[in-house]
Amino acid sequence: MKDTDIEDVKSMGLLSPKHLESQETVLPQDIFRNKFTWYSYEIYKSLAFRIWLLLWLPISVWWKMSKNWAYPFVASIFLFLGLAFLPCSHLLFRKRALSKQLTEFSKIITRNAPGTNADDWKNVAASLNSYLYESKAWNTRHFFFDAWDCQEAFRRNILEPFFLQKDEAARIKSFKESVPYIEEAVQTYFAEVDKRWKLFNSEKSWSPVNLENAQLPKETHRFKLTWFLKRIFNPLCLPLFLSFFQNVYTSRNDAPVPRFLSLVVLSLIIVRLFQSMRIFLLSTKMEHKIQFLSTIINEQESGANGWDEIAKKMNGYLFEKKVWKNEEFFFDGIDCERFFNHFFYRLLSARKSLWYLPLNVELWPYIKEAQLCRREGLLV
Structure with a gap:
């Protein structure tokens, strides 16, 4: 927890009171006060935000050198409006970064064997957060905010697209060399779902009281x-x-x-x-x-x-x-x-x-x- 990202978060005053607690698996939800502060920090650390900040330098020079204030004024307005597009660009960069790491994502799922419960995905989220940062695929250690975020990413980027493909050739075209790893990850996940299903149909499943x-x-x-x-x-x-x-x-x-x-x-x-x-x-x-x-x-x-x-x-x-x-x-x-x-x-x-x-x-x-x-x- 002593990396530069955490120090940056501390300096911004975004840490929650429980961030000092020692935990085996630490996710951004344990570090930030809420999801909004985490998202703000992610945008702040993004390349798009830094480019946006650098664009103000020529605009400032233009203001001082231009005799006609109208043009730099219009440029400043557009630059302010650009703030609204930063979240959209951030989402696109996230999707692109994750799409290049489907093989590693699948390997981590196979190793951890998560099930339907969101808490089962904590180790997967923490492992992938570290991997994306260490492989320089993402510029912070906080790609997934919590376990549910990771579970939904698996659903939207691997599980549903994989099963919506018509045949094996379409899967290979979409996922290329990741196909065998995805198949193994999906089988592992389905095995855990089947265990959960059998539990619900056993004596431990919920039964109504006073249904009469x-x-x-x-x-x-x-x-x-x-x-x-x-x-x-x-x-x-x-x-x-x-x-x-x-x-x-x-x-x-x-x-x-x-x-x-x-x-x-x-x-x-x-x-x-x-x-x-x-x-x-x-x-x-x-x-x-x-x-x-x-x-x-x-x-x-x-x-x-x-x-x-x-x-x-x-x-x-x-x-x-x-x-x-x-x-x-x-x-x-x-x-x-x-x-x-x-x-x-x-x-x-x-x-x-x-x-x-x-x-x-x-x-x-x-x-x-x-x-x-x-x-x-x-x-x-």
Whole structure:
């Protein structure tokens, strides 16, 4: 912890109070106060920022020597605006640096055998941070902020692109000499996922308590609309609601058609935000998704009642794990089934990468099994 990077961080006053604690594995999250200070430090140490600073020297000379202030003034404005592009250039440099180190990334994964839990990726993140710095592929020791950041990098840069390739020739064209190392890393990761899956299907997996007394929201709410409105009335949606009511007030004298269309668009945005919030909450941890699929597969009852039982179990599980504030995550079995079809099976069928949704590549065998179980149940 006595390298020059840490000294620079100390001088900037970005260290958290716990940075002096001796730890076996140290990541930037243990050094910086928060992710914003880490990101600011990374940009500060980047080549793009240093070039931006050097550009001020000719601008300053130009200001003093120019008789017409307009041109250096316009140049200064553009230089100030360049600050907004520094984060974008930083992200591009990160992606480029990581894409050149996929072989080493895969080797480290194979050695450490991380699983679905983000904490399993701490050693991988720390090892790759050190390797990138020592090999001069990155200019600091803080490439990955935390273990989750490293896990997502594996998902976005190796796992999903590797499985989206149509055949072996396409994989070799995309990943070149890294293919055998990636295959070994993916197999190692899948073996850990399979262990986790078996654990969830063993006696140690979560089991509901007092399910007999559990009620679905469809039994406690007169209409689905009241349940929906109750769920979306939260601080996150407040700006949209204010915009909605402002639009209603300001457009009262407008033509009926434009007024109706604007209200419909705002309503669709609110609904979309609601759906995105649900998938985000369920996708924060792989354990939640594994539990969902395990519950579907282990539920033997067919038809709508089977999905009702799944919805009850998942509502209780997500409330117990503090994913949701009450036991009303799913309205009923139909809502639960649609959620599975839309956010799990549809993505498997399409096999298209979406920036806002993970493809859940490691869960594809279990998603197929869950879909097969439901179809067999409906045919009974």
